Amino acid sequence: MLNYALQRIGLAIVIVFLVVFALFVMIHFIPGDPVAIALGPRATPEIEARFVAKMRLDEPLYMQFFAFLGGVLQGDLGNDIFSERPVLTILFEALPYTVILATAAMAWSAALGIFLGCFSAARPNSLIDRITGVVSIGTITVPSFVVSIYMLIVFAVFLKWLPVIGAGEPGNFWDQARHLILPAFAVGLGWVGYVARMVRASMLEVIGENHIRAARSFGLPHRVVVYRYALKVAILPTITLLGIGFGNLLSGAVFAEIIFSRPGIGKLIFDMVMTRNFPVVQGGVLVTAILYVATTLTADLLAAAMDPRIRKSL
Amino acid sequence: MTHSKQGLSRRGFVAGAIAAGPVLATLPNATIVRAQGKTILNARLQRDITVLDPGYMVGGTEIAVQYAVMPRLAHVVNESGTFTWAPSEYMAALSQDDPTHISFELKTGFMWTNGYGEFTAEDVKYSLDRMLVSDWKDKWLALDRVELSGPYSGTIVLKHPSPAIWLTTITAGAGNLVCKAATEDAGGQYTTEIPATCGPYVIAEWTPKQRLVFTRNPDWPGPMPDFDEVRYILVDDDTAAELAYEAGEVDITRVAVSSLPRYTQNPPPDTNVTVAGHLQYAWLGMNTEHPKLQNEKVRQAIQHAVDVDSIIQAAYFDNAPRSFGIVPPGVFGSRSQASFGYDPAKARELMAESGVSGLELELKTLNQQARIVSAQIIQANLADIGIATKIIPLDSGPFWSLGRESKGDEWMDAQIWIMRFGGALDPLDYFQWFTSEQVGNWNWERWTSEEFDEIYQKLATETDDARRLEMISRLQEIMDESAGYVWLQHEPEAFIHRSSLNPVIVPTGEYDFRRFTAA
Numbered sequence: 092m093l094n095y096a097l098q099r100i101g102l103a104i105v106i107v108f109l110v111v112f113a114l115f116v117m118i119h120f121i122p123g124d125p126v127a128i129a130l131g132p133r134a135t136p137e138i139e140a141r142f143v144a145k146m147r148l149d150e151p152l153y154m155q156f157f158a159f160l161g162g163v164l165q166g167d168l169g170n171d172i173f174s175e176r177p178v179l180t181i182l183f184e185a186l187p188y189t190v191i192l193a194t195a196a197m198a199w200s201a202a203l204g205i206f207l208g209c210f211s212a213a214r215p216n217s218l219i220d221r222i223t224g225v226v227s228i229g230t231i232t233v234p235s236f237v238v239s240i241y242m243l244i245v246f247a248v249f250l251k252w253l254p255v256i257g258a259g260e261p262g263n264f265w266d267q268a269r270h271l272i273l274p275a276f277a278v279g280l281g282w283v284g285y286v287a288r289m290v291r292a293s294m295l296e297v298i299g300e301n302h303i304r305a306a307r308s309f310g311l312p313h314r315v316v317v318y319r320y321a322l323k324v325a326i327l328p329t330i331t332l333l334g335i336g337f338g339n340l341l342s343g344a345v346f347a348e349i350i351f352s353r354p355g356i357g358k359l360i361f362d363m364v365m366t367r368n369f370p371v372v373q374g375g376v377l378v379t380a381i382l383y384v385a386t387t388l389t390a391d392l393l394a395a396a397m398d399p400r401i402r403k404s405l
Numbered sequence: 406m407t408h409s410k411q412g413l414s415r416r417g418f419v420a421g422a423i424a425a426g427p428v429l430a431t432l433p434n435a436t437i438v439r440a441q442g443k444t445i446l447n448a449r450l451q452r453d454i455t456v457l458d459p460g461y462m463v464g465g466t467e468i469a470v471q472y473a474v475m476p477r478l479a480h481v482v483n484e485s486g487t488f489t490w491a492p493s494e495y496m497a498a499l500s501q502d503d504p505t506h507i508s509f510e511l512k513t514g515f516m517w518t519n520g521y522g523e524f525t526a527e528d529v530k531y532s533l534d535r536m537l538v539s540d541w542k543d544k545w546l547a548l549d550r551v552e553l554s555g556p557y558s559g560t561i562v563l564k565h566p567s568p569a570i571w572l573t574t575i576t577a578g579a580g581n582l583v584c585k586a587a588t589e590d591a592g593g594q595y596t597t598e599i600p601a602t603c604g605p606y607v608i609a610e611w612t613p614k615q616r617l618v619f620t621r622n623p624d625w626p627g628p629m630p631d632f633d634e635v636r637y638i639l640v641d642d643d644t645a646a647e648l649a650y651e652a653g654e655v656d657i658t659r660v661a662v663s664s665l666p667r668y669t670q671n672p673p674p675d676t677n678v679t680v681a682g683h684l685q686y687a688w689l690g691m692n693t694e695h696p697k698l699q700n701e702k703v704r705q706a707i708q709h710a711v712d713v714d715s716i717i718q719a720a721y722f723d724n725a726p727r728s729f730g731i732v733p734p735g736v737f738g739s740r741s742q743a744s745f746g747y748d749p750a751k752a753r754e755l756m757a758e759s760g761v762s763g764l765e766l767e768l769k770t771l772n773q774q775a776r777i778v779s780a781q782i783i784q785a786n787l788a789d790i791g792i793a794t795k796i797i798p799l800d801s802g803p804f805w806s807l808g809r810e811s812k813g814d815e816w817m818d819a820q821i822w823i824m825r826f827g828g829a830l831d832p833l834d835y836f837q838w839f840t841s842e843q844v845g846n847w848n849w850e851r852w853t854s855e856e857f858d859e860i861y862q863k864l865a866t867e868t869d870d871a872r873r874l875e876m877i878s879r880l881q882e883i884m885d886e887s888a889g890y891v892w893l894q895h896e897p898e899a900f901i902h903r904s905s906l907n908p909v910i911v912p913t914g915e916y917d918f919r920r921f922t923a924a
Contacts, residue, residue, distance in 0.1 A: 124812050127805040130463070138540045173455035173463060174596045176613075184613055247652045255652040256640050261612055352640040352649070354614035362641070 096392055103384040110380040111373070115156050118364065118372055125367035129172070145172045146369055159373055168374035173366075178374035182356065186378065188258055189355035192347065193340035195271055196279030201333055204283045205326070208290025212325075213317050215295060223287065231284035236346040239277035243350065246273060256352040274347040282336055289332050293325035300324075327398050334390020338383035443633040444923055446906070448916060449646045449658035450637040453614055456596045459532070459581040460539030468578035469915040473619055473635070474602035475581045476524055478509060479571065480920075481830060481911050488682075488735055488830045488912060490571045494627045495524065497557070504566030504868045505549075510558040514626045517584045517601040524584070524603045526559040531585035533561065535593075544579040545570075566866040568873070572830035577913075605630045605919045615639055619918065631922045650901055657902035659914065662775065666722040668901050675904045682912025683726055683733045683895035686835070687825040689783060692808075693889045694851045695820050697766060702759035704888035707821070708745040710752035710790045711783055711891045720778035721894055728892035730881035731828075731835045735912065737870075738832040738877030743892055744885040752790045765793045769807060770823040772798035779823055779893065794821075808849025819849060825896065830912060832877050836861050839884065850889030857883045 125148065126139050142148075147155050162169055168178035204227075211223040247255040259267035297303060298321050306316050345357025360375040362368075456462045457470055472480075478499055479490040492499040498510040515524040530551040537545055547567035553559040563570070574580050587601035588594070597611065605627060606619035619635040638654070640646040643661040650658045651673055660668060660678075668678050689711060691704050698704055717725055726734050729743040756762075768783060770776040777798060784794040799807070806812035807819050828835045838847040840858050845851070857880060864876045884890055898914040909920035 121802065124802055124806045127812070128802045137542070141540065171455070176597065181613065243648055248648055251652060255654050256645060256649045257615055257638060257654075261610075261615075349642060350645060352638075352642070352645050359614065 095395060099388050099391060103388050106384055107377070107380045111377050112156065114376045114380075115159065115373060116152070118369060119152055119155075121364075121367075125369070128365075129367040142172065146367075159370075163377065168377070169370035171371055172368055178370050181359070181371055182374050182378050185354050185356045185359045188353060189341055189344055189348070189357060190382075192271065192274055192278060192344050192353070192355060193337055195275035196340055196344070197282065197333060197337050198279075199275065200279035200282035201286055201329075204286025205290050205322070205329070207283065207287040208329075209294060209317055209322060211287065211291045212294030212298060212321075213313065220291075223291075227284035227287040229284065230280050230282075231288075233280070234346075235277050235281055235343065236350060238280050239274070239347050239350040242273045242277055258353050270351075270353070274344070274351045274353055277350075278340060278344050278347045282340070285332065285336065286329060289329050290322075290325060293328050294321055297321045297325045327394055330394050330397070331390050334387050334393070337386045337390075341379060341382055341386075444631065445634045445636060446632040446657070446918070446921060446923075447636045447638055447655045448918070449649065449655045450617065450639045451641060451646075451659060453639055454597055454611070454617060457599050458594050458596065459578055459583065460535055460541055461594055461596075462541075462578060464578055465915070468581075468913075469918070470608070470617065470637070471578060471581040472604075472911075472915065473606045473918040474599065474604040474608060474622075475583070476515065476528075476603050477576070477580050477582055478529070479576050479580070480917065481572065481576045483735070486735060487737060488572065490576050501571075502560075504568075504866075505563040507561040507563070508558070509561070513557060515603050516624050516626075517587060517603045518607055518622070518624075519587065519601045521584050521587045521601040524582075525556050526553045527556070528585050529559060529582055531588070532582040535583075535588075536579060541579045544574045544577070566868050568868050569829075569831035569833040569865065573834050576911075577829060578915075606635065609634075630919050632918070635918050635921075647901075656906055657900055657908055657916075660899050660901050662721055662724055662896055662899065665724040665897070665899050668899075669724070672901070676901055677904050677906075679900045679902060679908060679910065681898040681900065681910035681914055682735060683897050684736070684829070684912050685825055685827045685896040685898075686728055686731045686733055687779075687823065687893040687896065688728065688731070689891040689893060690808075690822050690824045690850050691889050691891075692816075692819050692821070692849065692851055693887065697764060697820060700759045700761055701888050702755050703761050703764065705745070706752045706755035706759065706790055707787065707792070708752075708885075708888060708891050709748045709755065710786045710792075711893075712747045712786050713891070713893055714747070716779045716782050717894050719782060720775040721896070724899070725894035725896050728894050730892055731826075731839075731884065732832045732877060732881065733828065733835075733895045736828070736830060736832055736835075738874055738881075740878070740881055744882060745891075749786075749789055756790050756792075762791060763793075764791065765795070767797055767818075767820045768794050768822065769797045769799055769804065769819065771804050772800055776823050783823075808845075808847075808851075810845035816845065816849070822849070823893070824849070827913070832873075833861075833864055836864070836880050850887065852887040852889050854883050854887065 125146070126142055130138055130142055147158060159169070168182070170177055171181055207223050207227065211220040214220050243255055246253045253273050254270050257270060259270035294317070303316060303321050306320050342357055344355055345361055347353065348355040348358035349361065356375055356379060360372055360379070363371040363375065450466055452466045454467055454470055457467050459471060462468070476495045477493050478496060480493050481488055482491045495511055495515055496509060497512045498508070501507050509526075509529065511524065511526060511529070513523070516522065517524060530553055533545065533548060533551050536542060537548060547563045547565060547570055549562045549564040551559055551561050584601035584603065591600040599608065602608065605622055605625045607622045608617065609620040610616070610618040616639060617637040619637070621629065621633055640649055640655065640658070643659070643664070646655065646658040647660060647664055649655045665678070668676065672678065689707070691698050691707060693699070693704065713727055717723060717727055729740040732739045766787070768780050770780045777796070780796045784796055787794045806815060807822060808816045810816055826838065837843070840848065840861055841853040844853060860876050860880055864873060864880070867873050867876060898910070898912065900908065900910060902908055905924045907922045907924060909917040911917060
């Protein structure tokens with residue numbers, strides 16, 4: 092188990108390095124003059140010169156990359172080229188909002204998805220199973236930005252039940268919670284279907300196994316067999332899915348962050364790409380890659396810890 | 406085995422969910438105009454602040470923040486449809502004594518925050534001196550020096566007459582004044598934290614990427630602003646901002662020109678539309694040096710072929726005034742007639758005279774809805790006179806490099822394009838991009854005229870209005886004669902706001918919160 096964990100951590104570091112390198116190169120190959128885009132067409136030559144120097148755009152790309160890497164190793168991601176605020180500060184201001192959004196989205200979607208998956212698996216091929224299947228596929232196929240916009244129009248503009256924009260009054264828990272409802276719903280909706288289908292498939296497989304048949308033959312109630320014995324085994328692949336899903340939600344939350352004008356790491360990176368604020372983009376990509384890899388790694392290690400078969404196969 | 410019903414029943418869950426909506430709605434709304442005994446204004450902020458120092462700012466949203474908390478000598482006012490300047494509330498006197506001397510006398514008692522003492526003439530001198538070495542020094546090219554005659558009075562001495570300095574510099578962002586002692590303590594410049602302010606508002610809170618809150622300055626000796634608190638809430642996307650307005654979360658927002666018909670014809674309750682200005686100017690540009698367009702008759706044919714009224718109707722829903730030159734409505738020297746207009750018969754005649762047939766052109770434009778619609782109409786218009794046009798939409802990066810020699814060789818292939826610039830309130834600002842010096846930089850049409858250059862230089866120092874008008878008129882005629890332009894429209898800076906609000910928005914689109922009033 093320890094060897095497995097060390098191997099995965101080593102691999103994770105390599106992945107983060109490659110991702111950051113690939114994105115670093117891609118950012119610099121986006122067409123268009125970064126100076127004109129960042130400063131607008133009318134910037135004075137002095138402003139342009141200062142920008143070029145700050146961004147090290149006059150240096151070869153590999154020099155820029157190694158300078159960035161050197162900074163990372165010293166814990167310095169540089170400064171925002173306009174406000175000169177440290178990139179780390181900017182990222183840590185935005186990151187909690189995204190983590191909270193992704194966690195809330197994943198929590199409600201996993202809870203509902205697991206329930207629907209079990210519910211369907213317990214009644215295979217029934218009308219309810221079919222309806223649940225249609226609902227699950229429906230939630231998977233509807234893009235989250237479409238859901239976001241409809242939710243916003245219905246619940247914020249017409250009904251005025253929930254707020255439209257922002258993350259709520261700083262320090263006001265209830266206000267922040269209200270601001271979380273619509274984005275978390277929009278972001279998590281697609282995952283309800285994924286989780287439900289995954290749990291249903293696993294459950295159907297597990298329900299047919301000997302130990303479950305044995306449990307039934309002892310006269311245990313259906314609910315106990317399904318939720319206590321079958322689900323415990325069937326949930327394992329879902330944990331891995333949730334690990335990957337959480338990573339996806341971190342980046343997928345960008346639509347909700349834009350539509351609901353909510354601060355977050357996705358929106359931050361998007362805004363900074365649009366203004367070619369490379370230090371913040373590079374820092375944001377690094378942090379997102381680390382988070383993505385960390386959540387996937389955690390899910391894998393958790394699955395290995397819970398399932399003796401996985402441990403034995405290592 | 407017995408089963409107790411301790412959990413939530415389905416019926417209970419549904420009932421609870423139905424009840425939750427109204428309950429959520431009754432929770433305190435974060436954004437109400439009048440709340441907790443205070444008048445609160447919620448205004449949409451389009452872009453988060455980055456640098457608030459007038460010498461090193463990016464511009465735009467930062468200027469609105471500066472207007473609320475920093476002193477300045479003068480501000481813009483609209484007098485009978487033309488923009489001009491008026492002394493600010495800090496001034497006991499402000500006048501142009503002669504073409505190169507502006508004398509000022511400050512009122513006493515305006516205090517800087519953070520214990521930096523009184524706002525004095527020394528601060529004015531320091532502010533303007535530092536602008537000469539700042540990123541915005543081009544705005545103060547005419548400034549020679551500031552002479553002080555007392556603690557509250559002095560004279561701004563110009564190197565040469567500069568009538569434009571009032572509306573392009575003194576009343577603009579580059580004219581905002583800083584506290585000498587505080588700025589020096591901050592190391593000579595600053596970014597997001599102003600070391601000392603002196604305005605009717607103070608910055609109470611800045612939550613990056615979310616909002617900036619102004620509250621009344623308790624030490625402000627001038628007229629108190631109407632709003633106790635102004636929350637400047639970040640919503641970058643226009644559509645999201647419009648929804649936020651309709652949901653009651655912001656009281657004023659800029660709206661996209663495509664949304665204007667909806668708001669003018671069928672506004673939400675309690676809503677007014679205000680157009681702050683039309684300082685954007687758009688045109689169809691032609692590269693006069695390109696082999697396909699060197700024949701002047703061809704370019705003149707294009708000038709007569711484009712149906713500008715249809716463009717305004719289809720792309721701007723009749724919400725943008727037609728352009729007759731680069732000087733927009735409301736700016737001194739704006740025209741109501743160009744020397745060419747839509748005349749397809751004449752266009753065909755000119756094409757025949759040119760001897761050119763089977764011409765194929767590339768029309769490049771920014772990849773934005775209104776521009777694409779405009780391009781499609783131009784494409785149809787040109788097809789009508791025998792010119793086949795291929796529309797090439799571009800993202801902002803490649804587009805803004807298109808005609809600039811310093812950005813590569815694209816300028817050699819540029820043929821025709823839809824361009825839009827924005828300007829300040831003085832006509833001089835508009836002509837600067839079309840001189841011979843600007844060929845290969847912003848004069849993408851690549852024509853030159855000694856007469857144009859000469860008049861432009863004279864206009865910079867001419868103070869007589871009649872002579873200025875004559876010069877401005879001639880400059881626009883020369884641009885018409887170059888046959889490098891088809892004037893399109895002036896896009897409005899439009900805002901929707903509650904009817905109970907009287908906003909003051911400078912024509913370049915920045916809010917002047919201190920002059921906002923509540924009805």
